[in-house]
Amino acid sequence: MFTFSLPRPAQFFSGLAALFLIASPTQAGQRKFAFTYESTTSAKGAVEIENWVTWKHDGTDTFEFRHEMEFGVTEHLQLGIYLADWSYSDADGAVYEHSGVEAIYNLTNPTADYLGSALYLEVVGGDGVANVEGKLLLQKNFGPLVVAYNLVLEGKWEGENLDERQGEFAQTLGVSYEVNPHFSVGLEAFHEIPLPDWKNGADSIVFAGPNASVRFGRVFVTAACLAQLTEVSGEPDWESRVIVGFDF
Numbered sequence: 703m704f705t706f707s708l709p710r711p712a713q714f715f716s717g718l719a720a721l722f723l724i725a726s727p728t729q730a731g732q733r734k735f736a737f738t739y740e741s742t743t744s745a746k747g748a749v750e751i752e753n754w755v756t757w758k759h760d761g762t763d764t765f766e767f768r769h770e771m772e773f774g775v776t777e778h779l780q781l782g783i784y785l786a787d788w789s790y791s792d793a794d795g796a797v798y799e800h801s802g803v804e805a806i807y808n809l810t811n812p813t814a815d816y817l818g819s820a821l822y823l824e825v826v827g828g829d830g831v832a833n834v835e836g837k838l839l840l841q842k843n844f845g846p847l848v849v850a851y852n853l854v855l856e857g858k859w860e861g862e863n864l865d866e867r868q869g870e871f872a873q874t875l876g877v878s879y880e881v882n883p884h885f886s887v888g889l890e891a892f893h894e895i896p897l898p899d900w901k902n903g904a905d906s907i908v909f910a911g912p913n914a915s916v917r918f919g920r921v922f923v924t925a926a927c928l929a930q931l932t933e934v935s936g937e938p939d940w941e942s943r944v945i946v947g948f949d950f
Contacts, residue, residue, distance in 0.1 A: 734886050734915045736926035736943040738850050738876035741820040741841040743808045744774030749950040758938040764791045778808045784826060800833070802826025812841040812848075822852075832859045846880035848888075857900075869897035878913065886915040890926050905934045909941060920949040 733752075734740065744750060754768035766789045772782045782804040790796045804824040812818025822837035835856040842849050854872040859865075872895070878888035891910035898904055913926035927942040 733922060733924050733945065733947060734848055734878040734880075734888070734913075735850060735876040735890055736913055736924050736945055737890050737892055737928065738852055738874040739806070739820075739822060739837065739839050740848070740850050741808060741810075741812055741818040741839040743778060743780035743806050743820065744772055746774045746777050748772075748774035750947055751950075752945055752947045754943065754945050757942040759940055760936075760938045762792065764789060780806045780808075782806075787826065787828075798828065800826040800828030800831055802833070806839070813843045817842055830860055830862060830864070832864055833857070848876075848878045848880070848886075850874075850876045850878075867899060869900045871895045871897065876913070878915065884917050888913050890928060892928070905932070907934050907937050908932050911940070922947045922949075 750772045752768075752770045752772065754766075754770070756766040758764045758766070766787070768787050769785045770782050771785065772780060775781055784800070784802040784804070786801055787799045788797060789799060802825050804822065807821045809819040809821065810817060818839075818841035820839040822835075822839055824833070824835040824837075826833045833856065835854065837855075838853040840851045840853075852872075852874040854870070854874065856870040856872070857867070858869070859867050872892060874890065874892040876888065876890045878886045880886045889910065890913045891908065894907045895902070896904035896907075908931045909928035910931055911926060911928035913924065915922060915924040923944065923946050925942070925944045927940065929940040930937060
């Protein structure tokens, strides 16, 4: 019988950090935020693999994983495939949740134009769950300083017949300063308004905290740790996310 154990949190994140220390310093990915999307897209023909882990703590610990491949289709269009989204908790063990696709279409450039912008669409599905999420991505680069904002609307259907529905309105904001070509540091925040049965009435939730991004060779590692600034029960006290990307 095959069994496995999840590493202790400190060991787990130390292992992720070690991934970029062994890489050589050449061109790498440009992702600066863990919870906020930038409006720029991958170059035509580019391929990238991203592995995500989000650690949520609310008295108990839950780890959420995503394994994604991204493709630069044109100079403006980027497609992504979520090979598997799954989670691990002490109560449920490892559970597969869903797979899906995403598309990002870049409209304007955050450096050359007055404001960078892009449209984002994500569709995922699994056993008894379906999600559709749309985003407006805005970004402006001021030399080494990058400011990004996302406006998000998500619909979710659950249950045997997908008859349990809910929505969510959200906003995210990220600020990142490039200290040198390999290291950026900044802050992120997001604001969520749950819409049970597509009706307002749930408490809004605000998270904020620091982020950092390191790029070496064809590898980048981006991390953020956000604490809940509101006091909404049933939501995590804080969330940490690490994204490890590999360019081809």
